[in-house]
Amino acid sequence: MSQFADRSELQLFRDNVKRYIQDKILPHYEGWEKAEIFPREVWNQLGEQGFLAVDVPEEYGGYGSNYEFSMVVAEEFCRSNCGALGGPMIVHSDIVAHYILNNGTEEQKQKYLPRMVSGECIGAVAMTEPGAGSDLQGIRTTAKRDGDDYIINGSKTFITNGQHGDVVVVVAKTNLDVPGAKGTTLFLVDSDTPGFSRGRNLEKIGLHASDTSELFFEDVRVPASAILGQLDAGFAVLMGELQRERLSLAISAVAAAEGILDETVAYVNERQAFGAPIAQLQNTKFKMAEMATDVRVNKAFTEECKRSFIEGTLDVATVSMAKLSTTEMQNRVADGCLQLHGGYGYMREYGVSRAFVDARIQRIYGGTSEIMKELISRSVLSA
Template sequence: MGVESDQAELQLFRDNVHRFIQSQIVPHYERWEKEGIVPRELWRQLGEAGLLCVDVPEAFGGAGASFEFSMVVAQEMGLAGCGALGASLMVHSDIVAHYILNAGTDEQKNAYLPKMVTGECVGAIAMTEPGAGSDLQGIRTRARQLGDHYVINGSKTFITNGQHCDLVIVAARTNPDVAGAKGISLLIVESGTQGFERGRNLDKVGCHCADTSELFFQNVHIPTTAMLGGLNQGFMVLMNELQRERVSLATMAVAAAEGALALTVDYVKERKAFGGPLAQLQNTRFKLAEMQTDMRVHKAFVSECRKRFAEGTLDVASVSMAKLGCTEMQGRVVDGCLQLFGGYGYISEYPISRAYVDARVQRIYGGTSEIMKEIIARDVLK
């Protein structure tokens, strides 16, 4: 009875998310893609609709729902072909909010989480640097303590929500005398802080409406109370949260592939060639069978990973397999779908073309495919 009730609530929430996306996002999405950013007001609307930080506890303004409810938002964004916006929401709701929830002080939680739930405060996390890329141990941004303040100097790039963010969690080196990741801390910087500047909104191959920015920190003074998770403990906090990030990315990858397949099925049923619909041709049927199987196998695996994450039993190697496998599968499936569209698939007005370019970054952010392979290989060879 309890399981049936939970599933009914989950389906009701899914229906609400679907309606909101179809009525408030899809009609405007193409325009936002051309503008290269969504309107700031959309964040408030998402908050009012209950689509932000849904598994943040009620004590901090959230719905206190389970992790699976948060993944419904990612899934519905992926299915609707709104992966760029879905990624922005994931950074805000599934990464930044949970860094604060799991590593923050009571004061930090009370100050930021309720505003993140309503969309009044948009979150970003600044790890990647121009010279470091995926190598978090190569971080050069420096935070030096000066009395009851830290002074931050450095720059970051490829920062999702960089234009809209009201707070950014900055990974900085607080102990330059130790090697690798041992001297890294996380600090919360609010927009408007003197010395903090946003660079340009980067022009990307895909995910155009997801604002992605350079950020600059020049003698930025923040109080020591802005430290998140303890001095020189930043890398441990990052490692603890990567599982949630990667299972979320895998979930959205599967949903995006499923959405692309649905578009393609509709198209091949209607498109005529060689005297009949494309769906009658054996090559079309076999390709669809292969891609549907590919998607379904990965869907089952990431569903298992989400269940294990919620139970606290998901290991690093498994979530790395999910991130690697699902994002690589997304690339294969979307490429195969575009091929079935023929020349029309290469025309921007067809949503399959957006699905194609948006899919490419999935194998890069959140840990590249190559890093996932290295993590998995270490586990295999241990």
């Protein structure tokens, strides 16, 4: 049996996702952007449509599809300029669900995965802290042993799905006697656990409809069975899942760039200046040629990485290259497309303005461009 999806089945699924976005998401999206959060019931609707955690095995309530199907969902939401849903869905389906699938106990898998597929249980990752950013060596949240339980104290910030999240993967320090990121452990914390609280929904320059929150842990008591993976081995779990996370972000970056480029093609063919469509101006022609080439080259690379990931051969340096290259490209394309829209590109009524501000975070989360360069350089210079 092939590791790769049947092309006709994949296209049918893609068409279904496109229709759903067109009929059920786009008519409401601008309202959600203005409200700076989309309704919780949207998650349930996404689950009903079969768009969440699609590659979770059937034994855990999933569809047993492969990574390509999961990426179709991410691609189409981002291509439709709905990154404030696409991003949170990646966190839920491609990060949290697979943390649990690949590292959880049988009890944890049975408890969470079926409800994550249905949209009843939404996942979040609480790693980033106010004073440490994503630097695991600076984590101050602690989980201290108390009999058969652990008591978690600390705070997290910039947490995607923080408002809607029902289960949070919390990174905490369990061994204070070892340096750096050693001695960290992951815990699965249910949002109804006493002592857990959500802060405000943070205001961002982009991805407005995506909820991003502060989370607080005050004497949160969880059983030892809430540990995800092994005690004091949280860093290894996080590192083991980074390839999928960064590749998913790279693929979504290409899709977002494709979407806004298509929209700009239509705009420059319609917009008149100096008595003709601006598409006839040499600057427009050259700029569109540059951006189309940029998108296509990056797409080819992400397709190569996708094949490697499915085959189990994708390495850290290569996926770091993909994340770096595609997200930088997405920002170049969003900026170039906005420029071709002229003053209208700065108006919220035009989708390019949203694509521009939404793109900016891609160079930061999932590992900054600077961190990607550091990881790539280690591989290059050790060769």
